[in-house]
Amino acid sequence: KAGVTQTPRYLIKTRGQQVTLSCSPISGHRSVSWYQQTPGQGLQFLFEYFSETQRNKGNFPGRFSGRQFSNSRSEMNVSTLELGDSALYLCASSLATGELFFGEGSRLTVL
Amino acid sequence: GENVEQHPSTLSVQEGDSAVIKCTYSDSASNYFPWYKQELGKGPQLIIDIRSNVGEKKDQRIAVTLNKTAKHFSLHITETQPEDSAVYFCAAAWGGTSYGKLTFGQGTILTVHP
Numbered sequence: 001k002a003g004v005t006q007t008p009r010y011l012i013k014t015r016g017q018q019v020t021l022s023c024s025p026i027s028g029h030r031s032v033s034w035y036q037q038t039p040g041q042g043l044q045f046l047f048e049y050f051s052e053t054q055r056n057k058g059n060f061p062g063r064f065s066g067r068q069f070s071n072s073r074s075e076m077n078v079s080t081l082e083l084g085d086s087a088l089y090l091c092a093s094s095l096a097t098g099e100l101f102f103g104e105g106s107r108l109t110v111l
Numbered sequence: 112g113e114n115v116e117q118h119p120s121t122l123s124v125q126e127g128d129s130a131v132i133k134c135t136y137s138d139s140a141s142n143y144f145p146w147y148k149q150e151l152g153k154g155p156q157l158i159i160d161i162r163s164n165v166g167e168k169k170d171q172r173i174a175v176t177l178n179k180t181a182k183h184f185s186l187h188i189t190e191t192q193p194e195d196s197a198v199y200f201c202a203a204a205w206g207g208t209s210y211g212k213l214t215f216g217q218g219t220i221l222t223v224h225p
Binding site for chain 2: 004031032033035042043044045048050055056058059090092094098099100101102103104105
């Protein structure tokens, strides 16, 4: 079956702009989690959604937000981009209490 | 919150040797400990996981051990092959109703020399 699909794969933005990233989970998976990966901070949890409800949230500023749609697809948004937001943003989907399946990520560069 | 420390940060072995990566966690409530392998340009992929009611788990050349008292767990790869070269991450989570919120270690770059 198809894996987790993230779009776009690469994007370049300038400081102050906003960005929206999209994630399509594996069919049948209702849980979607987002992570930020940087060389300095490693893999950090952003938020988790289940059945359109945010179930957990990490320690990120309010500029980072997300949502989940009724078909389990999820989006995350970062407003007022800063240079430090440059990172690989990973989406993972899972069944309720099982293994996380990660996508290949969206690489964001902020200039 | 949970904190996970991972060592070593880099590990270089000869093909056929064993590799061991160790992690410690801080939150005694954590009950789920997965290990992920990340290859260049790809997302992390689960290679093995263990829950707190189990002390050891094996899957072919890979094994994980868990010591709840000491709050540490380890990944053991035997008979390493060049295709094992990648970045390996340990993680911890409190399952509750989901395992979606993982706290990751900083990663270990494993290089297997032919």
